[in-house]
Each structure stands twice: as structure tokens, then as C-alpha cells.
Amino acid sequence: MNKASVFNEMVNKRPQNMDGILETPTKPTFPRVIAVTSGKGGVGKTSVVGNLAIAFRRLGKRVLILDGDLGLANIDLIFGLNPKHNIRHVMSGEKDLAEVIIEGPEDIHIIPAGSGVHDLAHLTNGQKLNLLNEFDTLNEDFDIFLIDTGAGISSNIIYFNIAAQERIVVATCEPSSIRSACALMKVIFTEHGTKRFKLLANMVKDAQEARLVFENLCNEAAPLLGRISIEYLGFIPKDEHCEKAAKEQRPVLQRFPHCKSSKGFCELAERLLTSSAEGPSDGNIKFFWRKLMSCH
Numbered sequence: 001m002n003k004a005s006v007f008n009e010m011v012n013k014r015p016q017n018m019d020g021i022l023e024t025p026t027k028p029t030f031p032r033v034i035a036v037t038s039g040k041g042g043v044g045k046t047s048v049v050g051n052l053a054i055a056f057r058r059l060g061k062r063v064l065i066l067d068g069d070l071g072l073a074n075i076d077l078i079f080g081l082n083p084k085h086n087i088r089h090v091m092s093g094e095k096d097l098a099e100v101i102i103e104g105p106e107d108i109h110i111i112p113a114g115s116g117v118h119d120l121a122h123l124t125n126g127q128k129l130n131l132l133n134e135f136d137t138l139n140e141d142f143d144i145f146l147i148d149t150g151a152g153i154s155s156n157i158i159y160f161n162i163a164a165q166e167r168i169v170v171a172t173c174e175p176s177s178i179r180s181a182c183a184l185m186k187v188i189f190t191e192h193g194t195k196r197f198k199l200l201a202n203m204v205k206d207a208q209e210a211r212l213v214f215e216n217l218c219n220e221a222a223p224l225l226g227r228i229s230i231e232y233l234g235f236i237p238k239d240e241h242c243e244k245a246a247k248e249q250r251p252v253l254q255r256f257p258h259c260k261s262s263k264g265f266c267e268l269a270e271r272l273l274t275s276s277a278e279g280p281s282d283g284n285i286k287f288f289w290r291k292l293m294s295c296h
Helices: 003-013 045-058 074-079 087-091 114-122 125-136 155-163 175-192 207-220 240-247 260-274 285-295
Strands: 032-038 063-067 109-112 144-151 166-171 196-204 229-237
Touching: 032 045, 032 155, 032 175, 032 285, 045 063, 045 074, 045 144, 045 166, 045 196, 045 260, 063 074, 074 109, 087 125, 125 285, 144 155, 144 285, 155 175, 155 285, 166 175, 175 196, 175 207, 196 207, 207 229, 229 260, 240 260
Parallel strands: 032 144, 032 166, 063 109, 063 144, 166 196, 196 229
Antiparallel strands: none
């Protein structure tokens, strides 16, 4: 068969609409994989993950959270959940991934990680393949994959960040928060070459204070600028409603949907959705886990 015949056969096999007009096959879409991280604890990172998930959900996106805050299980606390199993039970073959994933408020889904992520270093190639196949089934079920990385610069936190497609660094106006956020980005860049970061100023008084957080961070990171990029995402205002909601183990966006911080989370979700995704086009959930396991 000559080239012309092959081409005609390919065209004839392309799908047509009811008017007989050829349609271009749609490119498959993959979930956006976003790590939410911080250089130190106490900056409200887990609250950002939980409320951002709800904001995405209310915009019609299907959301999956990985609770990577090892040993603390803060996502469980913010949603008032008590999971019986975690990712370790999938690694051992005791449970399928579907049996480990739990459902949170407003149809948000959560993978409890616990200390199981430490076990990635000890998996055989066969176990890694099985785990990858488990996660491959999730790509068509979710639009957003959020990772709560925990705080600091431990190896697992670094690995979560470099395996993700996008990184949101959460910082407050406290100098220690800004310094530790800069230290985190420096380690991620110098040791692994990851260059792109997004900054979210959290628990700030107003837009002016939020811009000051960004400016101070850029000043702290001045030796790296030009080699890394730091995008300003905006801010979440300090709000007493957040503390009230936390005591009730509920996200503030669900408990007090019209307060200042809730509006901030909704605006943040909209801003992220209108921006294009970073990283490789195959930045899906299986790709994330493949990169994560290659780090261990």
C-alpha cells in the first residue's frame, strides 16, 4: 500500500459528526498535580489544602488529596475523619487503593499516607509496578490531585515537591516563615533543579501586607532569582473564623462560607484554574508516583 492509500485509510477512520465533517480527536486530559508546601509548621498549610479542595469542588472539579504530612494526619483532623488504613496497606497488598481512599465533605477524596511513604525505599520492582498500576486507574476519576507535603526540608517533603507538577509555597509575614520558605526553595533547586514556585501569603492583614511577604521573600531569595521563578498567587486574610472552624474540625469554607478567608480560598481556586498547568503534559497521578518512587 502506497503512502497516499495509507493516508486516505487513516482519514476514513477518523471520527465524523452527524454532518459527515471530520472531527479532530480530543487530546486526553490529566489531573493537575499540585503540592502545597511550607518551610516551617504553623503557617496554615493544611488549612489551605482542605479549603482549596472544597473551592475546587464547588467549581465543578473532582479532587483527590494525598495526606503527605507524615505522622500528623492533619488532613484527617481538618475534615474530622478517622481512617483505618493508609498507603502502607496498599504497598503490602493487604488492601486495594479503592479500599484505602476515604471520602471527605462535598465528595472530596483523600489518600491517607501515614508513615507508609517511608516504605517506598524498600519496595521491590514488582511491588512498585503494582502500586503504579493502582494509581493509573485514578487518572480518569479526578481533575485535581493536591498533596499536603508537610513542613520543613526533610527528604520526603523534598521528594513530594519535585515529583509534583506545580508547587505552592505557603508563608506568613513572620520572618522565620519567610526564611524557611526560601531555604526550602533553595534546596529543591540546588539539589534537584526544580525552578518554578508559586507563593501564597497566608494569615495576613491585607493585600499590602501580603505583597510585603512576597517582596521580603524575593529579597531573601535574591541570589537565586534569575535561576528560579517565584509567582505571586495572592493571599488569604487572617480571619478569626478559621480558628472557630478548626475547633469544630471543619474547613472554614464549609463552616463560614461568606467570611473573608473563605472568599480568599474561592478566589485562589479560580486564579489557579485560569492559569495554565506547569510541567510535563503527562503530569498525571501515575507519573507523580513514578517520579516519587525513583527518588527513594
